[in-house]
Amino acid sequence: MKTIPYYERIYEALAPFDPQPMTTYNGEDITEFKEIKTEMMTQYLRIFSADKVDKIVSLTTEILGGKIVVHGTTIVPTDEYPFPLFTSELVQAVNHLSLRVDFIPLADLACDEDYMEKYITPMEDLWKRHRDIEGAGIERYVWQRVMLSPYYSYGKFKYSVDSIEETSLEITVDYLKLYAQLWADVQKADPDYMMALNNRKKTMLNTMLEYDPGEGPLKQELGAEKAKKILALLF
Numbered sequence: 001m002k003t004i005p006y007y008e009r010i011y012e013a014l015a016p017f018d019p020q021p022m023t024t025y026n027g028e029d030i031t032e033f034k035e036i037k038t039e040m041m042t043q044y045l046r047i048f049s050a051d052k053v054d055k056i057v058s059l060t061t062e063i064l065g066g067k068i069v070v071h072g073t074t075i076v077p078t079d080e081y082p083f084p085l086f087t088s089e090l091v092q093a094v095n096h097l098s099l100r101v102d103f104i105p106l107a108d109l110a111c112d113e114d115y116m117e118k119y120i121t122p123m124e125d126l127w128k129r130h131r132d133i134e135g136a137g138i139e140r141y142v143w144q145r146v147m148l149s150p151y152y153s154y155g156k157f158k159y160s161v162d163s164i165e166e167t168s169l170e171i172t173v174d175y176l177k178l179y180a181q182l183w184a185d186v187q188k189a190d191p192d193y194m195m196a197l198n199n200r201k202k203t204m205l206n207t208m209l210e211y212d213p214g215e216g217p218l219k220q221e222l223g224a225e226k227a228k229k230i231l232a233l234l235f
Helices: 006-013 113-130 164-185 191-211 215-222 224-234
Strands: 035-037 041-050 053-063 068-077 085-092 096-104 153-158
Touching: 006 053, 006 068, 006 164, 041 224, 053 224, 068 164, 068 191, 085 164, 085 191, 096 113, 096 164, 113 153, 113 164, 153 164, 191 224, 215 224
Parallel strands: none
Antiparallel strands: 035 041, 041 053, 053 068, 068 085, 085 096, 096 153
């Protein structure tokens, strides 16, 4: 298992956002979650503010002395803007590496062709470039599949695949760079139009919060209250 400079590359790609570290969120001090160490895990949680976004969250968790390493990034737009959620997860386990990255649409793509064309179709070339890597497949969680775009990149890769760590990180960074371009161009949308999008966004974030598989280990290590606060920061 190779060390992946996930956060360093993510932070470079975030440069257009001019991200500013947050010490409070929704009126609560969040500095205690910046670095957490227990016998089982070490977790680094970085949270930023930026124009047009409610939060940018990047997480690295090393479990069992680094036998499992979880990297993740989420970007949530503010309620005035229609651009998608950004989601990324890269997990290094003993025998495989798993990847998830997508722009999660706020609109119903079957009904809103303009949204599809503007915010989702730009991912198509990236998705095509990597869809045939051995181990690429379909998201296994049904609750997650129903939210995703048609160009969601998912894979469960063996380390025998040549340069898979570097390739997985490159896929993630390429998606984030494209997302930054969409973010730069987006304008505030009509409040009436945003009502349905924000309802969908809220529902999806609540679903992620409820079903995220990381809740169990966090509760075990930190207790229910801290685990709930950390997951709420992620979603």
